[in-house]
Amino acid sequence: MVINKDALYAKTHEWVTFDGDTALIGISDYAQSELGDLVFVNLPEEGDEVTCGEAFADVESVKAVSDIYSPVSGVVAAINEELLDAPEKINEDAFGAWFIKVSDITEKGELITPDEYEALCEAEE
């Protein structure tokens, strides 16, 4: 399991990195490995609002659909369109495969440190 030490984590297995007043959001390596081979990603559109703790995207493995929750509230400034055609990139590199970039952040949810996140995953194993 890869844990990016530069990111913060939501307990629902999303990672987030902040750069000034924007945030980049994706799902953790642990999450992609639990979900299995991903074959479809549904992303919001630029300009959509996302709300802390609410689903903003969904990913589908061969077997199941899972919602992805936003760790912040704000406005979608960019989406990673590459994922729409190549969802397997999330399996290959969960930290490289960001989902959305959020600006105008108004709220942050409960975020935990890489060490705390690692402990959480181990407890879930």
Add this chain to the structure above:
Amino acid sequence: MELKTPLYEKHLEYGGKMVPFGGYILPVQYKSSGVIKEHMAVRTAAGMFDVSHMGEILCEGPDALANLNMILTNDFTNMEDEQARYSPMCNEKGGTVDDLIVYKMSDTKYFIVVNAANKDKDFKWMCDHRFGDVKFTDVSSQYAQIAVQGPKAKDIIAKICKEGSIPDKYYYCRFGAEVAGIPCIVSTTGYTGEDGVEIYLPAAKAPEMWDAIYEAGKDDGLIPCGLGARDTLRMEAGMPLYGHEMNDDISPREAGLMFAIKLKKPDFIGKTPMEEAGKPAIVRVGLKITGRGIAREFQDIYVGDEKIGYTTSGTKCPFFDYPIAMARVPREYKEPGTKMEVDVRGRRVEAEVIPLPFYKR
């Protein structure tokens, strides 16, 4: 509380991701491979599956044949010993109690394999509808079952079995087979659309058999496969799954299983309503999803504003790399090329009827 199959410890050892299914806890996939790799291993080399959750019922007595011909829709009259035959089992309304496989042991003894989740219901149904001199016995707990499927499956088993243990023809079995030194039943059946065998063996010997098959096949590309790949493989092969393409209210005729319904038999449970209904108004079709999205089971299908049916199974097809689904729609929509839309969690996604099976080897 889910039951464990005799191979539970083996699945943990081989890295199985365990989930509850049909009253059992079984691997949905293995950590080192995943559904797509497992699926493709079966299409190109071989995969091994624990299907010990399936139920086994013995039917024996002088009236065994007459009972099977009355309780099941297929005709078992002209079977050879060691021949296998697929059949739906219907209720009085013509709905489907289950679908199963019957193996003929002798003129007075048959071995029946049923779906795990329906085992108790089926056994009760058979006992409630038996007549004359016949006895049904649930022997499920005595048997483990391992399916080995794929173009290399038979060659792999041939390496470790006694000569003559693998039947030459499709849908036959050998009751006196021996694989890896273990007496067993080897049957040329499967649920993947590939060549291969299914092995029934004493439960206690299952872990030993599992290791022996893996060792014999691993250099040929054989890997253990979970329920995930089993489902995507059967879907690609256009095979129906009980609870999806058929159930107590859906007749096997609507599910496109006419080949296993013999209306020429004098009588069988469900015959009258099926005859009266005539050609079914609702049929099973295959869909290719042409829009952006993946249709799953039990999603509504629309043509314009009219809801015309629903999907019964759906996934992204690992072999063709596009999403497919099976659906129940009125007969007038069954022609290949007919366009419709699937409501995928609130979003309309375009689909088109294509012929079943999606995949044929």
